[in-house]
Amino acid sequence: METEAKKMRTEEKANPFDKADQFSDVVLKVDGRKLHVHKMILARSSPVFNAMFFPDSGTGFKEKNAKEVALPDKNYDEVVNFLTQLYPEHSSKSIKDNQLLSLLALAEEYQVEHVRTKCDQYISQQVTRGSKLSSNQVLMYLWAGHLYNLHHHNSALFTLLGNVRRIATLKANPYYQRLPLKTTKELLEKRCDTLEKENEKLASSSKSLERYKAAINRFINELHIDSTHADCDAWHVRDKLCPNCGVRKVRNEFFSSNLL
Secondary structure, three states: OHHHHHHHHHHHHHOOOOOOOOOOOEEEEEOOEEEEEOHHHHHHHOHHHHHHHOOOOOOOOHHHHOOEEEOOOOOHHHHHHHHHHHOOOOOOOOOOHHHHHHHHHHHHHOOOHHHHHHHHHHHHHHHOOHHHOOHHHHHHHHHHHHHOOOHHHHHHHHHHHOOOOOHHHHHOOHHHHHOOHHHHHHHHHHHHHHHHHHHHHHHHHHHHHHHHHHHHHHHHHHHHHHHHOOOOOHHHOOOOEOOOOOEEEEOOEEEEOOOO
């Protein structure tokens, strides 16, 4: 019983619209359930709600004097999340990935700019996580950007997807399959650029490694020459060849005459 009561208290705390307060003056009915809200707060945030509850003379919106307003074809949890972000006193609650698309959809439908801005900022914050993001997350943000005109994230998101090694992984993703051809073309071009730069780095590293190996081999040869001719009288005369194997000393460094 205690666990059940605790669960109910948690749900009430998570949903501040479950019960009426002294200022709530309208009920939104979603999925047969009631949400107690305030006309003035909704109208101040949304031109759609403003026209609904405070219509100009002659518009005749039926919701003007209604105590309950039905929102058909809406998901209850999604509307609760939307209202939470809309209300100033609750909007500090963080957005989650599984809320992003529905929040953007409702923000666009009801023209709530500050909720749309919060979603935009959320994507920006997520992008800074870099490689910690999954390819599914990144593709979802691209899809959201396409649907709701948030294309300014595309370049950073393309860069993150450049780390995905297999293009088949991207093609199998439902969000990738929904993206327009223009976006997928830009994405693939970005991947090609990334791969070319990586190949250039590998080629440069390979050349550096070869030079390093050559230097090591020269050093080993010099050590060997120094040990072999340490007691040879001819060895200590500058620019004179060793009579035994044709090695000469030049500027305190040892070289085989075959290499010079």
